[in-house]
Amino acid sequence: MSISLERGAFPNTRMRRLRARDFSRRLVREQHLIPDDLILPLFVIEGRDEVQQVASMPGVERLSVDLLADKARTLTSLGIPAVALFPVVDPSAKSEDARAAFDSDGLAQRAVRELKDAAPELGVITDVALDPFTSHGQDGLMDDSGYITNDDTVEVLVKQALSHAAAGADVVAPSDMMDGRIGAIRSALEREGHVNTLIMSYAAKYASAYYGPFRDAVGSAGNLKGGSKASYQMDPANGDEALHECALDIREGADMIMVKPGMPYLDVVRRVKDELRVPTFAYQVSGEYAMHCAAFDNGWLSREAVILESLLAFKRAGADGILTYFAEEAARLLNG
Numbered sequence: 001m002s003i004s005l006e007r008g009a010f011p012n013t014r015m016r017r018l019r020a021r022d023f024s025r026r027l028v029r030e031q032h033l034i035p036d037d038l039i040l041p042l043f044v045i046e047g048r049d050e051v052q053q054v055a056s057m058p059g060v061e062r063l064s065v066d067l068l069a070d071k072a073r074t075l076t077s078l079g080i081p082a083v084a085l086f087p088v089v090d091p092s093a094k095s096e097d098a099r100a101a102f103d104s105d106g107l108a109q110r111a112v113r114e115l116k117d118a119a120p121e122l123g124v125i126t127d128v129a130l131d132p133f134t135s136h137g138q139d140g141l142m143d144d145s146g147y148i149t150n151d152d153t154v155e156v157l158v159k160q161a162l163s164h165a166a167a168g169a170d171v172v173a174p175s176d177m178m179d180g181r182i183g184a185i186r187s188a189l190e191r192e193g194h195v196n197t198l199i200m201s202y203a204a205k206y207a208s209a210y211y212g213p214f215r216d217a218v219g220s221a222g223n224l225k226g227g228s229k230a231s232y233q234m235d236p237a238n239g240d241e242a243l244h245e246c247a248l249d250i251r252e253g254a255d256m257i258m259v260k261p262g263m264p265y266l267d268v269v270r271r272v273k274d275e276l277r278v279p280t281f282a283y284q285v286s287g288e289y290a291m292h293c294a295a296f297d298n299g300w301l302s303r304e305a306v307i308l309e310s311l312l313a314f315k316r317a318g319a320d321g322i323l324t325y326f327a328e329e330a331a332r333l334l335n336g
């Protein structure tokens with residue numbers, strides 16, 4: 001029997017005693033949200049002094065590379081430890097073989113260099129996946145039947161990850177869900193001397209309908225051939241499979257793992273954290289951001305309180321950190 005039940009029932013135990021005053025609520029609070037928990041996803045575009053709004057994500061902007069330095073300094077001053085970069089490439093740079101993905105002078109690679117020059121202490125996480133670069137918008141290479149091939153794709157992902165590490169990325173984050181890519185990327189990084197490049201694996205990434213606004217933001221929605229990513233992303237019905245995926249990726253050399261989407265999958269975050277005891281992150285994805293904003297803009301939910309509550313819930317579920325489009329705003333709120 002647990003101690004609290006041994007203490008006996010009402011009125012020996014009045015759960016409301018500790019809730020009655022602010023000081024005691026603070027003393028027994030189990031979780032705290034701090035700026036250290038937050039990672040801001042950043043969309044980057046070509047051009048100079050160019051800011052584009054993302055229609056389906058109110059308040060989220062795509063920034064040209066030259067604007068990243070200022071952004072990096074702001075985020076650092078707010079205490080945010082890292083950003084996750086997502087390049088939005090011109091349709092003319094997209095191809096069947098996604099060769100722009102590993103161009104040493106590509107958009108992502110230049111963005112990494114700009115960020116590391118401006119704010120060396122800000123961690124830079126890059127997305128390893130081919131969807132911004134393929135003409136069909138899928139995360140890997142497509143064969144004649146429309147299937148996304150695994151092993152050929154992994155070869156390209158390895159080149160992409162190496163080009164990010166060479167540009168100075170601190171963390172490479174494969175979000176493609178191909179089998180074996182973590183092991184292949186880890187051995188290539190070792191071989192090339194990038195022994196301290198971290199891998200944050202999107203290990204439990206679901207074939208979710210919550211990614212819609214992101215696909216608008218990176219311009220891969222309109223051209224997504226086949227429509228679904230279900231042949232590589234996980235079935236939302238499955239929980240055990242997430243543990244299997246995460247365990248494999250840790251064995252292959254991932255330093256951190258991620259569960260994605262976030263709020264509808266907090267049970268998965270908890271299970272992964274309890275069973276594997278490794279650094280575990282969760283992504284409050286674009287659709288979660290968009291639906292919150294819709295409710296805020298209609299006056300149906302109170303913006304500041306709900307942002308902080310939604311993020312605290314990730315901590316309670318066991319997440320070590322949260323990728324969220326609210327990161328900058330939340331850090332401002334937390335810093336008071």
Ligand code: PBG
Nearest residue numbers: 129131175210211214285286287
């Ligand atoms: C694709 C990728 C996606 C997201 C991050 N990387 C979408 C997808 O799988 O189509 C989604 C992020 C979000 O919705 O905020 N490599």
